[in-house]
Amino acid sequence: MLTIYKTDHGVCHKIPKAETGCWIDLCEPSSKELDEISLDFDIEPDDLRAALDEEEASRIVLEDDYTMILVDVPIVERRNDEDVYTTIPLGIILVADSVITVCMTQTSILADFQNNRVKQFSSKKRMRFVYQILFRTASTYQRTLRVIDKKRVDIESRFDEDDTKVNDMIALHELESTLVYFETSLRGNEVVLNRLSLYKRIDQYPEDMELLDDVIIENKQAIEMATIYKDVISGTRELLSTIVDSRLNNMMKFLTSITLVMAIPTIVSGFYGMNVPLPKYSFGELTVLTIVVCIVSLIILKRKKML
Known part of the structure; x- marks a missing residue:
C-alpha cells in the first residue's frame, strides 16, 4: 500500500x-x-x-x-x-x-x-526524520529486550514446581535464538550508524548530529542488553536442564529402591518353592517376617537418602 x-x-x-x-x-x-x-x-x-x-x-x-x-x-x-x-x-x-x-x-x-x-x-527535515526513525528503532529494541527478559524471569520462577514442562525449555531456546538475531541486527545497524556519522552528502544541522549521537548511544546500549540477556538465558537454560536431570536421577533412585524392597517377598517365596529342607513357619508368621524385613529395608534406604 x-x-x-x-x-x-x-x-x-x-x-x-x-x-x-x-x-x-x-x-x-x-x-x-x-x-x-x-x-x-x-x-x-x-x-x-x-x-x-x-x-x-x-x-x-x-x-x-x-x-x-x-x-x-x-x-x-x-x-x-x-x-x-x-x-x-x-x-x-x-x-x-x-x-x-x-x-x-x-x-x-x-x-x-x-x-x-x-x-x-x-x-x-529529511535527515532529522531519518535519525528519529533510527532512534525509535533503537528504543523499540530496548523495550522488546526487556519484555524478553521478563519472559525469562517468568519461566525461571516456575523452576520450583515439580512439573517443569518441556515447553519451558523450548521457550528458553526460542528466546535465546531471538536474542542472537537481535544482536546480529543491532550490530549491522551499528555499522550503518557509524557510516552516517561520517556522512557529508547532505547538509546536516548541529541538532541533527546531536540526535545521531544519541541514536548511536541507544543502539550500543541495546547491543549490550542483547549480549547480557543472551548470556543470562544461556545460563538459565543450563540450570533448567540440570534441574530436569536431577529430578530424573531422583526418580530413578526411588524406583530402584522400591524395586529392591519389592524383591524381598519374591526371594522369600522363591526359597519355599524349592525342594530343600527349610524351617517350618506358618503362612502368617512368614508374612509378618517378610513385612518386617521390608520395613527394615525401607528404614535403611531412607537413612541412606535413597528414598
Missing part, C-alpha cells in the same frame, strides 16, 4: 500526491506501486525491493540521485497464540526533496509518526 504524508504546523496528514517535503510510505507494496515509485524518482527497482527480502543485510547505498539506508527493525508476530519476536528490513530512501520508506509489513515505529506521537517531527 502506498501512502503519502506531509507535516504542516507539526501535524502529519495524508496528501493525495507527492510534493516537496513529503514522506512516501510503501507498506506491503504491490509490484505496480514499486514500479511507479521507481519510475517517478529514478530509483533502481532492486533497491526498492531490498527491504522486502528478510535476508537483506543492513547497509547504505549511495547513488547519483538518491541514498538508500537499510536497517533491521524489531516486530512482534503472533504464532500459535504466542508472541514471537523477530526483525525485518526497513528501507529509507532519500530522494531530491522527499523521504521514501519501504517495509514488508506495518511497524509500530512508523505508525508513531503517522499518528503524530513523535515530537518535533517534520517530513521536510
